[in-house]
Amino acid sequence: MSSAPRTPLMPLDEALSTLLQQITPSNGSELVATFDADGRVLAEDVVSSLQVPAFDNSSMDGYAVRCADLLPGAELSVTQRIPAGHQGQPLQAGQVARIFTGAPVPQGADAIVMQEQAELVADGDIPRVRFTHRPQVGEWIRQSGEDIRQGQTALRRGQKLGPAELGLAASLGLAQLRVVPRPRVALFSTGDELVMPGDVAPQDMPAGAIYNSNRFFLRALLHRLGCEVSDLGIVPDRRDATLAALKTAADHHDLILTSGGVSVGEEDHVKPAVQALGALALWQIAMKPGKPFAYGHVRRETQNGTAHFVGLPGNPVSSYMTFLLLVRPLILKLQGVENLVPECLQLPAHFELPKADKRREFLRARRNDQGGLDLFPNQSSGVLTSVVWGDGVIDNPSGKTIARGDVVNFWPFAGWLS
Structure with missing residues (x-):
């Protein structure tokens, strides 16, 4: 038995910090339709060229009024009707305007009274109303620019776009957004014991064989992070096959992600293959589940640079948790996302x-x-x-x-x- 001292386990926070120091965010960008930008990451700040709202407008169905006219018992003439999308005429003393939600507030009006607080006292060509409520100046008026001011940074570079962000961009008139290219990830599993669901029926599984569950949840997790995934399948436990898979993956991808095969057993060929094509560090992380973890890089043969390499443990929960805690922030940083930590x-x-x-x-x-x-x-x-x-x-x-x-x-x- 070897008397060599064991390498101390690396704290998770130290492992994450060390990992992220190796990652340089992408400086590329591409223009995509705002309709298709859900889940993408902004490559540049979005600065508003207009006010939102662009004009003072009513936030209620009701009446545009001059507060000074609303004396007790006063009956005022309804001289115009202003639907949304139409511009009214200036409001004179003693006049009110029937107005609807979203319609521009006419010049001279300084408040909106809800229709439930108005009583029609005379109908005809020029109706007259009396109000049961005396509003404050500005009541129920949405001021121009109260959401976004012209020149304001509405969305910041590195922000992940969701439904609300897309709606905000659309409110600024943006039909396209400049976003970070999707990270290109090559995914493969190693292990002669692995079988794909559908290839072999459960009752026909050979002794020692297991279904490849990691491939399914890792692929789904990568897609949720906005990655373009190349699924290279199951690589046989052979050095030549592992080398070939790594070479193919490195030339066309930003990250190579594997599960299993990163220990020091005779059938674990990932470690020597990565070392032959680049460099590899095996970390023993002080976390449970998920102690074994590998990070390195693989040289590209047909273009300059390297691809990042991450080897996850083979046990499914260990693989799942190390992905969430280490691979997820790596991929987000590749895209320039600044907020890497969810709410605890x-x-x-x-x-x-x-x-x-x-x-x-x-x-x-x-x-x-x-x-x-x-x-x-x-x-x-x-x-x-x-x-x-x-x-x-x-x-x-x-x-x-x-x-x-x-x-x-x-x-x-x-x-x-x-």
Whole structure:
């Protein structure tokens, strides 16, 4: 037995910091239709060339009035009707205008009275109304520029675009947006034991074979981050096959992502293959699940530069969690996203964890109807059911037990997957 000292485990925060120092955000950009920009990342600031709203307008159906005219018992003439999309005439003393939501406020008017607060006292060619409410100046008027001022930066470079951001861009008249190109990721799995669902029926599975679940959730996670994914399938446990896959992937991709095959066993060919084509660092991270992790780069043969390489552990929950905690921020930084950390909640534990672990644990849990957290009973790194059952993980520091009622840090999966 070897007496060589073991390499100390690397704290997760140190591993993430070291990883992100290797990443340079893309300086490229492309123009896409605003309709098609959901999930993309802005490559430049969006500065408004106009006011939003562009003009003072009514936020209610009602009457545009001059507050000075609304004396007790006053009956005022309705001299015009202003629907949305139409410009009214200046309002004179003693006059009001029937107005509808979104319509421009006529010159001279300084408030809107809701239609429910008006009484029609005379109908005819020029109706007359009396009001049951005396408004304050500016009431129910949306001021020009109260949303966005001309020259204001409405959306910032590095911002990930969602439905609200697309609506805001459209309100500025932008039919196209300049965004960061999608990261190009090559994905493959290693292991002769892996079988694809549909290739072999469950009853016909050979001894020692397992279905390749990692390939499915990793591909889905990459797509959610806006990546272009090249699925290279399952690479056989052979050095020549591994070298060929890495060469193909490096020439056309920004990142090569693998699961399994990064340990030091005789059948683990990823490590020597990456080292032959570039460089590789094997990290043992002080986290549970997900201790083994590999980062490096592979030289491109047909163009300058290198592709990033990340090797994830083979156990499904370990692979899932290391992706969320390490690969996700890597990919976001490639796109220039500045906000890499989702919201963490503080919630009470409705369970007990009497045994502390030496590593920082990410315990699969879910919120209950009482506002606390329940713990999945089996926290094994091979039990993918825990991720399906849970709606997040408890971030439990090393060496810490949990008593019922303790307030713990909880990361909802929704924040990582949005």
